[in-house]
Amino acid sequence: MSEIIYDKNNNAHEVTDFNDDVEGARQGMWLFLFTELMLFGGIFITYAVYFFDFTDDFVQASKNMNLWLGGLNTVILLISAGCLAMSVVFMKANKVLESKRFLLATIALAIAFIVVKYFEWSAEFHHGIWPDSPTLRGMSDGANMYFGLYFTLTGLHGLHIILGIVAMFWVLGKVNNGEINAKKFIVLENFALYWDYVHLVWVFVVPLFYMIGLSTGGAH
Amino acid sequence: MDTKEFTEKDFQEQIIMYGKILALLLFLTGVTFLQPLFISQGLEGTLFLQLVLASIKGFLIVAYYMHLKTASDVIKGTVYFTVFILGVLFVIMGIDSNMDDSVLDMFQAVTASH
Known part of the structure; x- marks a missing residue:
């Protein structure tokens, strides 16, 4: 049985396709980001509570972070978000080839982010720091909490980056077969929303995990 | 289907807008990493400045990259x-x-x- 909708003049129309509901698709994506915000928000709340309890330990543990690699990843993610925004704009303007190039650049930068993160985690493993490692068990409770939260948050964030890379290849396939085009680009636009959210999370990871170790002295 | 006409003028405006926001975000990222070197602060000061910078960057991302301003x-x-x-x-x-x-x-x- 088909569904009927009525326009403002009370004329009946049969609904044949929901796929063009752009506003609905946008709202759905924002609702998904709502759940994501609650997920990462919960970790940030946990960070806030334990930062209050173990302030000096958190600051000391933060001094072990590699600022160069953290900074490099920040710039990589920032430029990747810019590339994806450009990809959407070029798609809207029906410049499909340029749009694909920016999408490919975003994929390359996302892979670069994961490679840098691999080297960063490897360096920490090399120093004997991983969740519940003997070295970490020998450290303070606060350092254990700090690194536990660091690996949880950056691991979850890295997982989002990996899923994003997979999704970008899927989006690229849709661009290649014409399902995403200048008239129908909501999938690309919604993916850009997801990628901007992943970028947004990283913007708050940097000060809380990387930068507090550079303060002059502990809590007052 | 997105039926709204996307003109060449819209295209140029959006390219310029995204370019400006990207430049601003890169500048703020530079300030984020250089702040402890140039404005030496205690923990509270560093945390406050860093979170202010992150919030400004967050606002720019949400308002312009995520189009909340025009949503x-x-x-x-x-x-x-x-x-x-x-x-x-x-x-x-x-x-x-x-x-x-x-x-x-x-x-x-x-x-x-x-």
Whole structure:
């Protein structure tokens, strides 16, 4: 049985396709980001509570972070978000080839982010720091909490980056077969929303995990 | 289907806008990493400055890259409501984590007197 909708003049129309509901698709994506915000928000709340309890330990543990690699990843993610925004704009303007190039650049930068993160985690493993490692068990409770939260948050964030890379290849396939085009680009636009959210999370990871170790002295 | 006409003028305007926002975000990222070198602060000062910088960057990302500035009222309402709920959660957790035995004793004394 088909569904009927009525326009403002009370004329009946049969609904044949929901796929063009752009506003609905946008709202759905924002609702998904709502759940994501609650997920990462919960970790940030946990960070806030334990930062209050173990302030000096958190600051000391933060001094072990590699600022160069953290900074490099920040710039990589920032430029990747810019590339994806450009990809959407070029798609809207029906410049499909340029749009694909920016999408490919975003994929390359996302892979670069994961490679840098691999080297960063490897360096920490090399120093004997991983969740519940003997070295970490020998450290303070606060350092254990700090690194536990660091690996949880950056691991979850890295997982989002990996899923994003997979999704970008899927989006690229849709661009290649014409399902995403200048008239129908909501999938690309919604993916850009997801990628901007992943970028947004990283913007708050940097000060809380990387930068507090550079303060002059502990809590007052 | 996105039926709104996307003109060459719109294209040029959006390219310029995204370019400006990208440049601004790169500048703020530079300030984020250089702040402890040039504005040496204690923990509170560093944390405050860093979170202010992160919040400005967050605002630029949400407003321009995520188009919240031009989004519909329903989407704006969803986002504002989420941030509000998260804020409430932060306040509740903050109060809970700050509550030591003396506060609990005081609360119990007040409730016992009624």
